[in-house]
Amino acid sequence: MKYIDEFHDPELARRLLDDIHATAVTGPWALMEVCGGQTHSIIRHGIDQLLPDTVELIHGPGCPVCVTPLEMIDKALEIASRPDVIFCSFGDMLRVPGTGRDLFRVRSEGGDVRVVYSPMDALELARRHPEKEVVFFGIGFETTAPANAMTVHEALRLGVRNFSLLVSHVRVPPAVEAIMGAPDCRVQAFLAAGHVCSVMGTREYPPLAERHKAPIVVTGFEPLDILEGVRRAVRQLERGEHRVENAYARAVREEGNPVALRMIEEVFEVADRAWRGIGVIPGSGWRLAEAFWEYDAERRFDVESMHTAEPTMCRSGEVLQGLIKPHECEAFGVACTPRTPLGATMVSSEGACAAYYLYRRLDAPARRPATAQEATTVG
Structure with a gap:
């Protein structure tokens, strides 16, 4: 398949790994990927275990489901419980625990909760x-914002008044800024998410790279994409450089997607957002612009302020900040499993805890230099 099979080539993987091993001679270097899809690819293929001991991959807040704040989940549960509502969401939100229950529980109790594949399905x-009042749970990074914005725009054009959007959109660059500005940050370079940059472009990243003296490499999600991103980041670190590099040129342009950007700018405005387990990050999200307030589910259902309570055992916030790996949480795989999740990182398809559980990383992984034979198993 075009752009899939060729990015699993074991011989190319071996060459990239050899180059990384030859380049990473000082260090130690700590790189953070800010995409849950990249995290799953790294753990699935054992990429982190094939890197030299001088290179560590740290998992960041790259799962939009996982960073959706508990308060927003509880608002969704409250709205979905109402008898006059059809509540629509992507499937990965249904198991995310709120305070005491999740959307599956609401559905079992009689709520009309439906899985859709597009916000346009909810509008239909x-x-x-x-x-009925139909509500779509609009979460995600910059990748899902254009479709959600277009749906609200279309609802206004068609005069559909019984549709609304529960908005919990977050933006990646302010999160990178918050991570780098934290006093306990040990991240020295970033692998930026290619799908986010395909929408937004790369223009927000050079000031971050310059301000924090950290290389930022835009890359994709297949094994060779990630290895190439690591290779470029390590090369910059070894040379004392801190530039933005686009290693995903087949999908990303500096200016991004102009049509998608215009739609976002028309329907949304930048706002402060709370990130689950992290807190409020200034300017890190979007909310509906004033012209579209009538489609704001928080306003329509008057759920703008709710009391929430996080499970005391859950350390997903530390996982999302890259402070610990999932297996370092005492509840991981014991009190917290996909059947009994304490946090969203265990149930989301992009969560780091879910990746570690799925691929049986239940203890600290062994790290050793990869042999040529091991390298050929990547992909």
């Missing part, structure tokens, strides 16, 4: 059921 439900 609103057109077919004018007697």
Whole structure:
């Protein structure tokens, strides 16, 4: 398959690993990937175990489901419980625990909770059921924002008044800024998410790289993409450089996607956002612009302030900040499993805890230089 099979080539993987081993002669270097899809690819293929001991991959807050704050989950549960509501969401939100329950529990108790594959599916439900209020749970990074913005724009154009959006969009660059500005930060370079940059471009990253003296390499999600991103980041670190490099040129342009950006700018405005386990990051999210307030589910259902309570045993916030690995949490794999999750990082398809559990990283992984034979198993 184009752009898939060739990025699993074991011979190319071996060459990239050899180059990384030859380049990473000082260090130690700590690189953070800010994408849950990259995290799963790293753990699935054992990429972190094949790198030299001088290079560590740290998992950042790259899962939009995981960073959706508990208060927003509880707002969704409250709205979904109402008898006049059809609540629509992508499937990975249904198991995310709120305070005491999740959307699956709401559905079992009689709530009309539906899994959709596009926000436009929710808008179509609103057109077919004018007697109901249809709400779509609009979460995600910059990648899902254009589709959600377009749906609200279309609802206004069509005059559909029984549709609304529960908005919990977050933006990556302010999160990178917050991580780098933390006093306990030990990250020295970033692997930026290619799908985010395909929408937003790369223009927000050079000031971050310069301010924090940290290389930022935009890369994709396949094994060779990640290895190339690591190779470029390590090369910069060894040379004392801190530039933005685009290693995902097949999908990313500096200016991003102009059509998607115009839609986002029309429908949303930048706002402060709370990140689950991290706290409020200034300017790190979007909310609906004033012209579209009538489609704001928080306003429509008056759920703007709620009391929440995080499980005391859950350390997902530390996982999301890259302060610990999932297996370092005492509850991981014991009190917290995919069947009994304490936090979203265990149930989201992009969560770091879910990746460690799925691929049986239940203890600290052995780290050793990769042999040529091991390198050929990547992919």
